[in-house]
Amino acid sequence: MSEDNSLVPRPEDELPAVQLLPEESQGWVIEVYRKHCLRQVKSRLEALLGTGRGRKRRLPQVLLDDNAVDFRQSLHEQVYPTPRAINEPVWELGNGKVLLQAPSGMGKTVYLLMQLETLLENQPHPLYPVPVYLHLGALKEGEGFQNLFASIHDVILQTVLKEQEDDPDLSLDEKLLLSTIQSLARQSLLFIALDGVELLHADDRFRVYFETFVEDQSYRSNFVLMAARRLCFGALATDSILQRGKDGGFLTSFQALDPKDRETYLDDDAARNKALEGLAKYSSELLDTPLILKMIKDVNEAEEAEPLQIRGDIYARWIERWKALHEDPADAESRLATLKRVSLELALEGKFQRYDFEDTGFDKADDAEAGFLKKGECFDHLIEAFLNQTETRWEYRHPSFQEYWTARAMAEGADWQTLVREHCRETGWEEPIKFLAGMVSPNQLFDILIERGALFLAGNSVREAPGLSEDRALLIGQLLKYQCKEEFPQFSRCRLIDVKDVIEANDRKKLSDLCGRLLLRENRDCRILYSVLETLLALHGIDWVDCIDRLDFKSVNALPELKGFLAEANDAQAVDLKAMRNFGEMVTVAEGKFICQDEKDVEDQIHISEYSIMKYPVTNALFRQFDPNFKPRFPKYSCEDDQPVIGVNYYEATVFALWFGKRLPIEMEWEKASRGVDGRDYPWGEASGYQIGYTNTCDFMVGRTTAVREFEHGVSPYGCYDMSGNVWEWCTQRFGPRHTTQKTVRGGSWFNYMVYSKCAFRNSFSPEERNLSVGFRCVSQAMTEIDEGEEDDW
Numbered sequence: 001m002s003e004d005n006s007l008v009p010r011p012e013d014e015l016p017a018v019q020l021l022p023e024e025s026q027g028w029v030i031e032v033y034r035k036h037c038l039r040q041v042k043s044r045l046e047a048l049l050g051t052g053r054g055r056k057r058r059l060p061q062v063l064l065d066d067n068a069v070d071f072r073q074s075l076h077e078q079v080y081p082t083p084r085a086i087n088e089p090v091w092e093l094g095n096g097k098v099l100l101q102a103p104s105g106m107g108k109t110v111y112l113l114m115q116l117e118t119l120l121e122n123q124p125h126p127l128y129p130v131p132v133y134l135h136l137g138a139l140k141e142g143e144g145f146q147n148l149f150a151s152i153h154d155v156i157l158q159t160v161l162k163e164q165e166d167d168p169d170l171s172l173d174e175k176l177l178l179s180t181i182q183s184l185a186r187q188s189l190l191f192i193a194l195d196g197v198e199l200l201h202a203d204d205r206f207r208v209y210f211e212t213f214v215e216d217q218s219y220r221s222n223f224v225l226m227a228a229r230r231l232c233f234g235a236l237a238t239d240s241i242l243q244r245g246k247d248g249g250f251l252t253s254f255q256a257l258d259p260k261d262r263e264t265y266l267d268d269d270a271a272r273n274k275a276l277e278g279l280a281k282y283s284s285e286l287l288d289t290p291l292i293l294k295m296i297k298d299v300n301e302a303e304e305a306e307p308l309q310i311r312g313d314i315y316a317r318w319i320e321r322w323k324a325l326h327e328d329p330a331d332a333e334s335r336l337a338t339l340k341r342v343s344l345e346l347a348l349e350g351k352f353q354r355y356d357f358e359d360t361g362f363d364k365a366d367d368a369e370a371g372f373l374k375k376g377e378c379f380d381h382l383i384e385a386f387l388n389q390t391e392t393r394w395e396y397r398h399p400s401f402q403e404y405w406t407a408r409a410m411a412e413g414a415d416w417q418t419l420v421r422e423h424c425r426e427t428g429w430e431e432p433i434k435f436l437a438g439m440v441s442p443n444q445l446f447d448i449l450i451e452r453g454a455l456f457l458a459g460n461s462v463r464e465a466p467g468l469s470e471d472r473a474l475l476i477g478q479l480l481k482y483q484c485k486e487e488f489p490q491f492s493r494c495r496l497i498d499v500k501d502v503i504e505a506n507d508r509k510k511l512s513d514l515c516g517r518l519l520l521r522e523n524r525d526c527r528i529l530y531s532v533l534e535t536l537l538a539l540h541g542i543d544w545v546d547c548i549d550r551l552d553f554k555s556v557n558a559l560p561e562l563k564g565f566l567a568e569a570n571d572a573q574a575v576d577l578k579a580m581r582n583f584g585e586m587v588t589v590a591e592g593k594f595i596c597q598d599e600k601d602v603e604d605q606i607h608i609s610e611y612s613i614m615k616y617p618v619t620n621a622l623f624r625q626f627d628p629n630f631k632p633r634f635p636k637y638s639c640e641d642d643q644p645v646i647g648v649n650y651y652e653a654t655v656f657a658l659w660f661g662k663r664l665p666i667e668m669e670w671e672k673a674s675r676g677v678d679g680r681d682y683p684w685g686e687a688s689g690y691q692i693g694y695t696n697t698c699d700f701m702v703g704r705t706t707a708v709r710e711f712e713h714g715v716s717p718y719g720c721y722d723m724s725g726n727v728w729e730w731c732t733q734r735f736g737p738r739h740t741t742q743k744t745v746r747g748g749s750w751f752n753y754m755v756y757s758k759c760a761f762r763n764s765f766s767p768e769e770r771n772l773s774v775g776f777r778c779v780s781q782a783m784t785e786i787d788e789g790e791e792d793d794w
Contacts, residue, residue, distance in 0.1 A: 022170070023177035026184060029160055030129050036162045037131070038120040045113050055264045059290050061111050062255040063090065063100070075698040075751060079637075079772070085255055090115055091128060091191060091223055094250025097213055100227040102254045104353075105291030105398035108227035111254075112193040115225065119191060128191035128223050130184055132156055135196040136208065137390025143204070145211040145218065149185060152192060156181045188221035197228035198360040199393050205231065213249040232358040257288060266297055275309050281490040282460045283311060283434070291398050310438040310464045315404045322385055335383060336405075340412070343405035352428035354399035361395040400431065407435035416440060417448060424454040433457060437464035446472050450514065453523035455479050459491060471505040478502040478535060479518075479528050482651045484770045499538045512539055512561065519565045521574065526627040530651035533658075536561060548654060551663060551734055551783055569660050575625040583622040583642070583708070584660070586612040586780070587673075587719045594672045595679030597760050606668060609785040613665060613673045614777040616708040616721050617644040617729060618656065626656050634772040637750070642707040644727045644775040650743045650767035653730045653776040662778035664732040667762070668786060669779050670746050674724070675759035676717030682758060683716035683723045690754065695725035697754040705750050720777075723747050724757040727775035728765075742766060749773035 022028045049058050064083035090098060102108050112133060119131040138151045157178055164170050184190065194212075197205055211218040212226060226249075276296070280287040287293065295318045299308070302321065308314055319336065326332035346352070346362065353360070386401050387394050396402045410416040416436065423429040434457070437445055442465035449458040450472070459480045462473060474497060481494040503511065515536040517523055533556075534544040542555050557566060568574040589612070593605040621641035624630050632639045633647025648656075650664075657663045665673075674683055681687065682694070690699050694714035696706045708721055716723050723729075728745035742764035748757025751773040756763065765771055 021173065021176060023160075023172045023174075024180055026180060029177065029180050029184070030124065030189075032163045033130060033156055033160050034120050034124065036159045038117070040159065041113050041117050041120060041133070045110070045117065048110055048113075055261060056267070057265075058110075059107070059257060059265050059293065060261055061107055061114075061290075062086070063252045064255050066101075066251040066253050067094075075701060075703060078703065079751065083253070086252065089118075090225060090252075091119075091125065093252075095248075096221060096223045097219075097249040098223075098225045098252060099213065099249045100225065100252050100254075101230060102227070103229060103289075104396075105285075105289040105400075106254055107290040109195055110290075112195055112225065112227055116191075116193060125191070128189060130156065130189050131191040131193065133193045133195065135390075136194055137196045137199045137393070139200065139204065139208075141201060141204065141392050145207045148208065148211075152190070153178060153181050153185065156184075185222060186220065188219075190222040192219070192222055192224050194224065194226040196388070196390070197226060197231070199388065199390050199395060201393075202232070202358055202360075216248070229360070230357055232360075257290075262287060262293065265293060266300065275307055279308075279311050279463050282463050285400070286311065286314075289398065292400070309466060312404065312407070312435050312438040312464065315400070315435075339386065340405045340409040343402045344409035344413075346402065347406045347429065347432060350428065352399070353396050353402055354431065355428055361393040364389075364392055364394060403431040404435050406432040407439060410436055411439035417444065420445060420448050421452060424449055424452050424457060430457050430460070434461045434464050437461040438466075442466075442468040443472060446476070450475065451517065453518050453525060455518075455525065455528050456488075459494075474502050474505050475511075475514075479531050482530050482649075482768055483527065484649060484768045485766070487770060499534055502535065503538060508539055511535060515539075516561055519562075521568070521628055524627050524629060526623075526630060526648075526652050526655065529655045533562075533655065548732070549735055551666075551732070553658060553663065553781060556658065565659065566661070569625075576621075579621045579625055579641075583616055583619045585615040587615050588612050589669070589673050589718050592677060594675070594677040596668060596671060598679075600679060607787045608668060608672060611669060611782070611784045612780040613669065613718070613720060614662075614779070615719060617727055617775045617777045618648075618653075619643060619708055620645050623648070623656065626659050633770055636704070637772050638705040640707065642709065643705045644708055644722065646705060646727055646772050646775050647770040648775065649770050650730050650765075654732070657776075657778045657781075660778055661781060663781045664730055664776060665779040666733060666784070667731045667744055667746065669784055670723075670729065670731050671759060673718050673720050674716050674747070680759065682714075683720070684714050687754070695748075695754065695757060696722075696750045697725045697748055697757050698751055699754045702750055724759070725754070726750055728752075728763060728771075728773055730774065730776040745774055 022032075051057070063086040065086055066083050086093065100108060100111065116131045116133055119125055119128070125131075132152055132155055134148075134152055134155055136148075138155075139147060157174065160177060160181075161172060161174070164172060194208075197208065200208065209231060212224055276286070285292065286296075292314070295314055296308070298321060299314060299317045302317070308317075323329065323332045323336075351362070384397075386397060388397055389395075410419055410432065413419075420433060420436070424433055433445075433449075446458055446461075446465070446468060449455070449461070455476065458476050462468060462476060477491075477494040477497045478499060480488070480491045481497055483491045483494070485492050515532050518525075518528065518532045530544075537544045537547075537556065537559070540559060542559075544556075547553055547556055556562065569580065570577075588610065589608075591608070591610040593607045596604075596606045599605065619642055620632060620638065623645040632645075638644060638646045653664060675681075684694055687694075692700060694711055696702050696711065705726055708726070711721065711725075714724060715721055725748050727747070728749045729747050731744045731746055733744065743766070745763050745765055746759075746761070748754070748761065755761075765774060
């Protein structure tokens, strides 16, 4: 002190400095964390991809923007969206919450790690300098979101503590370090990559989803990138909450792989493997899934590798390669035996990972004797080639692993024929049975599939069974020859099959018995009935196409084998007669002339005899009476009983009409029933602008089909509903099927503008096409008399 007892200040540069401990410094913590995190990420990526990041080691992954646009779209753009490819960094998207949804095996984990690697290799991001990866399997069951941030803090803590391994003299206070880490999270400096959502129980998945995308403040302003399969949550999730989640997050998915990138990745030999390309027509995921492509690449890199002939070759050879890495061959065989046993047991319980969207994954058992794995135990890194896991749950890395091992277990068992016979009509068993086709006697297997009416499964399994006899292959091709080329491109060459060759190659009695079984209600599949009838009629020397060409079904109706099939529509024990009456009502169109198309002159009007036509288009309820196994093709746009059936092609409509005792209308019949005799533009008269309550077209943006009785103001002069809008309706033509590749449709639809729903407007589709805007109605089967020569103009 000075003499006057006042304080004597020191110069500023002489003030004592307070030395921060390293764990108290945010800058030091961030720097050390980034260094060790980068090492971990690179090590993990190298284990997944191998060394290098070139296109021969890694398939490029491009994100698509799946969010609803904030501007007016046409109905076509809403039904067939074209998401934009995202070129900007993921951390610049949306409001800091991004959800990436993609199926198993698509490389979601690799994508998350690649984002972290990019952030760590460059200068620290000004907003998110701390990127962290968390597998949600680290959360304890039943906790949901409660301890998520505690788990994130612990990941960062454990990573920073690795600095003590590099510097043994360094001593860190974990409490101070954790406090610093928590301050980084409070300041919203984290880029959080969340993985493994599907391994949580449904309730926990919902809680994590709710806190991430519905609540605004759960993460403060830290960036969140969550990768998951399709998300389903069970009873807790309401539609409103799910919509709020969609609005609260930025939705993305992966763009389909570029074929050039795939060829570069697989190398020239694998890319030129024609058998592989052929197999991909029957199993598209073969060349679309990065995990399976990695397996193919590994198999083809082996010395003197034989060309891959069937899909099972990929899995068998890849597993052999895995066994070679295992130090104990006996232990490897034991593990594989367990996987086969467990896979078959799950299948027999109806648990297929490919189709379990809500209850994803499988529980580990309380003790090793009760199940595959014990809770708290984790399998080693070798078995992780096939499985993902947490402490309490596990799943296959790809559903095809379960399906392959199920097939292996079936092939090695004595009762595979019984299992195939019992389950071949069940969706979950289709992929295991396709694998099985390459493991057992193909002729025995396909006899069962044909007998049980599982024709699509048989057709999709043909490439898996090189030893299949020619007569069976011909028969399967004949029964699948009238399928939609867009939906089933693998069957397009079946159209070249001549039914005469099929009859010559097969036993006639067996063919007749088979056709009879396929017509039974319990085996019925409306998609193949046209070709079933063609085969059955050909056995009796009747040309099915000629019958349709002439619209003469007398010989068909007289066939004894079809008596039961054709009588069903009036059989109370076979169908619901109330539904048949409600939606199968007919109206009479009186004899006389009418104005057809734009011919206004009296001498050009066409005379047509009396006939009956259905009052409504065929509905889902009515079509289900015909095919009890039918499921709506486009349920988003038509699923209710009183909505018109859609996605039914010309061939299916033709067979329904025959079963119903009717036929498809020719265009003149349809047009007169629609517009009456005075040549009006619309069934109700002339349009005065866009009047609501008359029709369902895209002008009114309903966005789906409507109930067939909804538009009472829009009925035609003869009382027919929906002859303008709602659905296009198939029409037929005399002497046309042999000479035309398109079939006419009339009436417009919910998907098209009102101008196309005029009574005189004509449109066409390929007869095999199953379109979401096309339905049909029927007319009385007796041929309507039309002025001589008039019909030739159509």
